[in-house]
Amino acid sequence: MTSATQPVIRIENLTKTYASGVTALHGVSLDILKGEIIALLGPNGAGKTTLISIICGVATASSGRVTVKGHDTVTDYRAARALIGLVPQEISLEPFEPVINTVRFSRGLFGRPRDDARLEEVLRALSLWDKRHARVMELSGGMKRRVLIAKALAHDPEILFLDEPTAGVDVELRKEMWELVRELKAQGTTIILTTHYIEEAEAMADRIGVINRGRLLVVEEKTTLMRRLGKKRMVIELQEPLAELPGALAPYRLELSEDGRRLTYHYDTTATRTGITRLLADLAGAGLRVRDIETAQSSLEEIFVDLLREEEARP
Numbered sequence: 052m053t054s055a056t057q058p059v060i061r062i063e064n065l066t067k068t069y070a071s072g073v074t075a076l077h078g079v080s081l082d083i084l085k086g087e088i089i090a091l092l093g094p095n096g097a098g099k100t101t102l103i104s105i106i107c108g109v110a111t112a113s114s115g116r117v118t119v120k121g122h123d124t125v126t127d128y129r130a131a132r133a134l135i136g137l138v139p140q141e142i143s144l145e146p147f148e149p150v151i152n153t154v155r156f157s158r159g160l161f162g163r164p165r166d167d168a169r170l171e172e173v174l175r176a177l178s179l180w181d182k183r184h185a186r187v188m189e190l191s192g193g194m195k196r197r198v199l200i201a202k203a204l205a206h207d208p209e210i211l212f213l214d215e216p217t218a219g220v221d222v223e224l225r226k227e228m229w230e231l232v233r234e235l236k237a238q239g240t241t242i243i244l245t246t247h248y249i250e251e252a253e254a255m256a257d258r259i260g261v262i263n264r265g266r267l268l269v270v271e272e273k274t275t276l277m278r279r280l281g282k283k284r285m286v287i288e289l290q291e292p293l294a295e296l297p298g299a300l301a302p303y304r305l306e307l308s309e310d311g312r313r314l315t316y317h318y319d320t321t322a323t324r325t326g327i328t329r330l331l332a333d334l335a336g337a338g339l340r341v342r343d344i345e346t347a348q349s350s351l352e353e354i355f356v357d358l359l360r361e362e363e364a365r366p
């Protein structure tokens with residue numbers, strides 16, 4: 052195995068049941084490769100934060116194991132944690148501290164020697180250098196987020212976790228964050244981020260993992276998954292209700308609504324042929340008259356549902 056494909060993090064069969072009885076993770080296994088950006092995509096409550104928290108040693112697993120460059124996150128916690136920077140979802144900062152102190156303190160927490168030149172580099176990269184003497188409470192929300200990133204990077208981790216890095220952040224700052232993440236990747240940092248936004252995963256990730264209800268449904272190269280996300284549906288409203296689908300239309304796998312007035316056709320926007328032209332011709336051929344046509348991108352939710360169905364249908 053070359054170093055480019057070696058897993059830096061190995062997650063094996065991780066399960067988490069909280070004291071409340073909620074099972075947030077059901078046997079999650081995943082290898083994270085050196086230098087990649089992997090996005091964990093999933094709806095609220097899917098288990099993303101729980102997964103990150105366990106890898107970073109903030110929460111404990113009920114069963115399973117995580118190693119970071121071979122260091123077990125429980126039995127060899129300090130060595131594993133030293134390799135990781137974590138940017139949490141919640142902004143949790145000391146309001147009265149000047150920016151530079153809070154970042155310096157984070158480095159010290161990991162037992163790294165004081166290095167003001169490195170600190171300056173990190174703060175400059177995050178456009179925080181001018182604000183280094185400002186107290187955290189005086190900063191805007193976007194600036195506070197950058198301080199969180201600076202703190203996570205202060206001990207020069209090889210791996211960076213970003214939990215919903217751009218939730219509630221304006222478009223401009225979101226783009227800046229993406230740029231920053233790309234630069235970190237270029238420097239060799241492995242990056243794991245969670246997000247609700249397909250756009251964010253699309254802009255940044257090499258691979259995408261989809262999590263739903265504590266299960267990792269799929270992990271794929273972005274381009275492969277995006278092909279799936281590229282699915283669209285076309286809803287055809289008919290002039291007259293239809294009792295059942297004519298046999299000639301069977302190949303299109305149309306869904307007929309209960310009232311018989313709407314047909315739904317799913318197609319792949321990235322395919323060379325969508326089949327729409329032929330479908331419309333065949334509808335006319337079958338004597339069906341169309342009142343209206345509407346197309347829509349399948350939503351993330353629908354994709355999750357599709358993935359779940361596939362999962363359940365698997366032997």
Ligand SMILES: Nc1ncnc2c1ncn2[C@@H]1O[C@H](COP(=O)(O)OP(=O)(O)OP(=O)(O)O)[C@@H](O)[C@H]1O
Binds near residue numbers: 071073095100
């Ligand atoms: N400390 C906790 N105690 C009990 N249940 C918890 C705790 N933290 C999370 N959960 C539950 O575990 C499940 C997974 O939550 P988690 O925060 O990991 O999801 P998430 O994918 O990060 O969601 P979001 O996108 O909303 O942050 C949810 O049902 C949540 O209510």
